[in-house]
Amino acid sequence: MKKYFLYAVILLAVPMLFSAVPMLFSACKSDPKSLMSAHAWTFDPDAMKADMLANANEEEKALMESMWPMMKQAMKAYKLTYNADGTYKMETPMGSEEGTWEIVDGNTLRQVSTGAEEGGNEPVDLEIVEISSSKMVLKEKSEEGRQMIFIPAEEQE
Incomplete structure (x- = not known):
């Protein structure tokens, strides 16, 4: 009888455990806005x-390899800051850009530049492929769907 009672407890406990596991992991997951x-x-x-x-052909690979030191230095000069109040600032070697940002549809970053340059005030939508505190x-x-991979600025060499 004890054996059947033990089986009954296990049969009831296992489904409850599996239903609780996803809730535990989702509670630990930070939202994209706070991570950004x-x-x-x-x-x-x-x-x-x-x-x-x-994603490059052989000719593009050769060109990229020859220009890589200069490209790497230019990439290091970019700094992108998303503020909790919904504003952003991008600092580049050519100047800076400011605007607003928001998360739409759960995984789309929408940026709107407040500058007067060509394309200013037009929303730019980017898919959030991955986000964590370190990447x-x-x-x-x-159609090209180029990826941009970022790390926290203070981790840069």
Whole structure:
């Protein structure tokens, strides 16, 4: 009789355990907005190179390899800051851009530049492919669909 009671308890406990596990993991997962605004981001040149080489033909690969030191230095100069109040600032070697940002549809980053330059005030939608406290991967929502891989700025060499 004790044996059947033990089996009954196990049969009742196992489904409850499996239904609780997803809730435990989702409770630990941070939302993209707080992860994005936790610190400034910069390109991860080495990860970007691997991604670019994977999608390049032989001629493009040779050109990229020859220009890589200069490209890597330029990538390191980019700094992107998403503020918790919904504003952003991107600092580049050519100047800076400011605007607003929001998360739409759960995994789309929408940025709107407040600048007067060509394309200003037009929303730019980027798919959030991956985000954690140590890495952010955004993908252009276009046919080419280039990925941009970021790491926290303070981790940059």
